[in-house]
Structure formats: C-alpha cells, structure tokens
Amino acid sequence: MTSRVKKFLRRTGVVAVAVALLAAPSTATAVPKERPEVEAAMQAFVDAGFGGIQVRVHDEQGEWVGSAGTQKVGSPAKPPTNGSFWVGSVTKTFTATVVLQLVAEGKLKLDDSVAGYLPRLGLDRRITTRMLLQHTSGLFNYTGEYYDDGTTAPGIPATGHAWVENRFRSYTPEELVRIALSKPPRFAPGTDQNYSNTNYTVALLLIEKLTGHSYADEVRRRILRPLDLRGTVVPGNRTNLPGPHSHGYYLDNGKLIDVSRQNMSLLAGAGDMISTTKDLRTFISALMSGKLLPAPLLAQMRDPHGKLGYGFGLFVQDLGPTCGGTIYQHNGSPPAGYGALMYSSPDGTKTLTASVTMGARDINPVTEFPKALGPLLTAVFCTK
Numbered sequence: 001m002t003s004r005v006k007k008f009l010r011r012t013g014v015v016a017v018a019v020a021l022l023a024a025p026s027t028a029t030a031v032p033k034e035r036p037e038v039e040a041a042m043q044a045f046v047d048a049g050f051g052g053i054q055v056r057v058h059d060e061q062g063e064w065v066g067s068a069g070t071q072k073v074g075s076p077a078k079p080p081t082n083g084s085f086w087v088g089s090v091t092k093t094f095t096a097t098v099v100l101q102l103v104a105e106g107k108l109k110l111d112d113s114v115a116g117y118l119p120r121l122g123l124d125r126r127i128t129t130r131m132l133l134q135h136t137s138g139l140f141n142y143t144g145e146y147y148d149d150g151t152t153a154p155g156i157p158a159t160g161h162a163w164v165e166n167r168f169r170s171y172t173p174e175e176l177v178r179i180a181l182s183k184p185p186r187f188a189p190g191t192d193q194n195y196s197n198t199n200y201t202v203a204l205l206l207i208e209k210l211t212g213h214s215y216a217d218e219v220r221r222r223i224l225r226p227l228d229l230r231g232t233v234v235p236g237n238r239t240n241l242p243g244p245h246s247h248g249y250y251l252d253n254g255k256l257i258d259v260s261r262q263n264m265s266l267l268a269g270a271g272d273m274i275s276t277t278k279d280l281r282t283f284i285s286a287l288m289s290g291k292l293l294p295a296p297l298l299a300q301m302r303d304p305h306g307k308l309g310y311g312f313g314l315f316v317q318d319l320g321p322t323c324g325g326t327i328y329q330h331n332g333s334p335p336a337g338y339g340a341l342m343y344s345s346p347d348g349t350k351t352l353t354a355s356v357t358m359g360a361r362d363i364n365p366v367t368e369f370p371k372a373l374g375p376l377l378t379a380v381f382c383t384k
Contacts, residue, residue: 035064037379042068044375048368051359052079052246056277057380058285059350065277072247073256073360080244082276084231085355086264087340088332090280091273092200096133096313097287098218099203100297103129107210110300114202117209121177121202126189129206132199133312134305140183141196142176143266153183156266158335164252167259167335170237173215173268176201193306197270200313204269215269227286231276239263241274248337248357256360259337271332280342280353288328288348302328302346323382324350339369343377352380 038057045053045068052069067079102108108117110130115123124138131137144155156171156179157163180198187194204215211218216234224232233242239261247260264272275283286292293301304316314328329343339356354376358365 033061033064035061035066035379038064038376039066039068041372041376041379042066045069045356045372048372049359049361049363050365050368050372051249051357053354053356054079054081054083054246054277055352055354055376056081056281057352058281059380063281069357069359070246073249073258079246079355079357082231082278083245083355084233084241084243084274084276085245085340085357086241086248086262086334086338087273087275087280087342087355088267088271088334088338089197090275090330090332090340090342091267091269091271092332093287093313093330093342094219094223094273094283095200095203095207095215095269096301097292098207098215098222099129099133100293100301100312101222102207102210104294104297108206114206118202118205121174121205122181123202124185124189128189129203130312131189132203132206134193135195135199135308135310136190136193136306137196137199137202138185138187138189138192138194139196139198139202140180140185141194142180142198142201145183145186145194155179155183158266161252163335164250164257164259167262168239169266170263171265171268173201173204176266176268177205193308193310195308195310197267200270201268207269223283223292227279227282229275229279229282231274232279232283233274235264235272235274237263237265246355246357249359250336251360251362259335262334262337264334267334271334275340277353277355280340281351284328284342284344284353285348285351288344288346319377319381323378327381339365341373341376343380345381350381352377 042053054067057064065081067081071077071079111128113125114127115125127137142155143158145153207215207218219234247258250257250259301312303311309316317327327343331341333339337358341354343352
C-alpha cells in the first residue's frame with residue numbers, strides 16, 4: 001500500500017482518571033439479525049478488489065458482526081469476525097489517551113516544551129505536547145514527506161520493494177526520532193499542520209520519561225487491563241498476528257507477497273498495535289462516554305484543529321444532519337496489507353469498527369477505498 005494510500009486512509013476515515021474508575025462498558029452479545037445495508041456495503045469492498053473485510057456495528061439495535069471476502073488467497077473461508085489485525089494509525093488514539101491521562105494527573109501540561117522532558121534529543125524548544133498531538137510541531141515524518149507540489153523527501157522505506165525487503169527490521173523509538181531530526185523540519189512549530197508519525201513516537205518517549213515505565217506497560221495498565229481488551233497488543237518487535245486472522249497481501253513488481261507478518265516497530269507509538277473489532281469498539285465507546293478522561297480534556301481531544309480537522313489523536317468528521325452530524329474517528333494501516341476503521345458517535349453508543357485486507361487483485365485503493373467506504377458509513381450512521 002503506497003504512502004499516498006495511507007495518507008488518504010488516515011484523512012478520510014484512511015489519551016489521570018483513577019484506574020479504579022475505569023469500568024469497562026457492558027458488551028452486548030452479537031445478534032444474528034440481518035443488516036442488509038451493511039452486508040451490501042461489505043460486499044462492495046470485495047467487489048472493488050479488496051481481499052476481505054470484517055465489520056462490527058454497535059447501535060440501538062444491539063451488536064452485529066459480519067464479514068465478506070476471503071480469509072486467505074485461495075481459501076473459501078470468510079474472514080473471522082473477531083480476528084486480529086494490524087491497526088496502523090488507530091494506535092495514535094491510544095497514545096493520545098495515555099498522554100492526556102498524564103496531563104490529568106498533573107505530570108505535564110499541554111503547552112509545556114517537550115524538550116524540557118527529553119533534553120537528549122535536541123528538540124526545538126518551541127514544540128509543545130499540544131503540537132505533538134495535533135500534528136503542528138513541524139517535525140519531519142520519518143517515513144518520508146510528500147509535499148503539495150508533488151515533490152517528496154525520502155525517509156525510512158515504508159512502501160514498495162524497499163519496504164518488502166526490510167519488513168522484519170527492528171527500530172527503536174529514539175532511532176526513529178533521530179532520523180526525523182536529521183532532516184529539516186517541514187515548518188516552524190505551530191505555524192502549520194501536517195500529519196507526521198514522528199509526533200506520536202516522540203509522545204511515546206514522553207510517556208516513558210514521565211512514568212519510568214515502557215510505553216507498552218503504560219498502555220496495558222491504563223487502558224487494556226481496565227477495559228479487558230484481551231485481543232489488543234503492543235507488539236514491540238513481534239512480527240506475527242495472534243490467534244485467528246485474515247492474511248494481507250502486497251503486490252511487489254507483480255509478485256504477490258503475504259505480509260501478514262511484519263515488524264511494526266517502524267511505527268512505534270504511531271501505528272504499531274494489534275487489535276480486534278471487538279476491542280476497538282470497547283475502547284472508542286469507553287473513550288467517547290468519558291470513562292478514560294475527565295470531561296474538559298475529552299472536550300479538547302475532540303476539538304478539531306487546522307486543515308486536517310484533527311483533535312488529539314482523533315479526526316472530527318461531519319456526516320451532515322440526516323446522518324446524526326459529527327462523528328469521531330481514526331483509521332489506519334501499516335505499510336501494507338491491512339486497513340482499520342474506528343468510528344463513533346459523540347456519546348459512544350453507535351460505533352463502527354472494521355478491518356480490511358488487500359488481496360490478489362491489483363487495484364488502486366486511492367480511488368476504490370472512498371467509493372466503498374461511503375456506503376458503509378451511510379449504512380451504519382444514516383440508516384434507521
């Protein structure tokens with residue numbers, strides 16, 4: 001999947017509260033009631049050339065799950081409806097939630113200079129925590145920059161044959177950030193907005209500095225265990241998906257490569273997590289309903305900023321009055337093979353979580369993804 005595709009998926013739809021108060025929301029049992037609009041929308045992804053899709057919808061009708069396409073090229077089996085998948089940039093919402101919990105605990109302020117906490121990196125002292133979370137720091141994106149005039153500035157290979165050949169390489173978060181800092185910033189801090197994975201890898205380092213624990217430990221302690229998210233993993237250098245899962249593929253110069261296994265330390269804190277549709281539903285519902293953050297910080301998290309309409313680890317999207325107005329989302333994808341969807345109503349009672357895999361067909365997701373995504377959003381948020 002190309003960097004243009006990943007950028008598109010992110011933008012279109014391609015975080016102290018005491019632990020004792022973090023009660024997991026009740027989980028409704030999936031019901032067999034038919035959802036013909038959702039089923040048709042899933043099939044549209046397959047018809048467009050995607051390999052498979054699994055979808056979970058939670059709303060006033062209860063909880064519904066379904067899948068379409070295939071679990072693996074050459075197999076008739078459909079994707080598992082609660083299979084594991086690489087969630088890509090959905091990770092950013094988890095990272096932002098932990099940072100904001102640290103703000104709630106008084107361990108830092110949103111407008112503190114990050115350089116004061118991470119002096120060894122040599123960050124511009126004007127860069128604040130708020131800028132990291134809103135993508136306004138100007139830090140070079142270590143996976144490469146793509147400018148509005150069509151020019152590019154290379155970074156770590158995150159697409160194409162070079163990525164395929166290096167997809168099991170391990171990186172440390174500090175290594176990623178130092179690669180970014182070796183490049184000129186995209187703009188002066190606070191003067192513009194540009195989506196950059198570097199921001200959230202710096203946020204990971206900030207979490208570790210303030211807590212004295214690993215990022216993975218803090219995510220587990222603050223979010224995964226309180227919400228009983230048993231299918232969600234911060235994998236580190238782990239390359240395999242646990243349990244049942246669909247296979248994702250990448251066409252490399254005409255050769256079909258199974259990229260189900262990949263080392264996502266490449267996107268530490270920014271896109272490396274593994275989850276399931278059930279866990280993502282539980283997480284986004286708990287977040288939106290105020291179980292993870294105090295109301296003032298949740299309000300700031302959901303306040304859209306700049307040309308991206310980005311809050312803190314969330315995109316804010318207006319579906320219009322006939323579809324209930326504003327929804328909150330973060331989608332994502334690793335370098336190749338997978339796409340993840342996570343959408344919620346403001347109160348967390350209506351959610352859509354899904355995973356899409358690439359298959360054997362050579363398609364252009366930049367054009368095919370939005371055509372398939374639109375009907376799925378309509379089926380979930382606009383159909384009564």
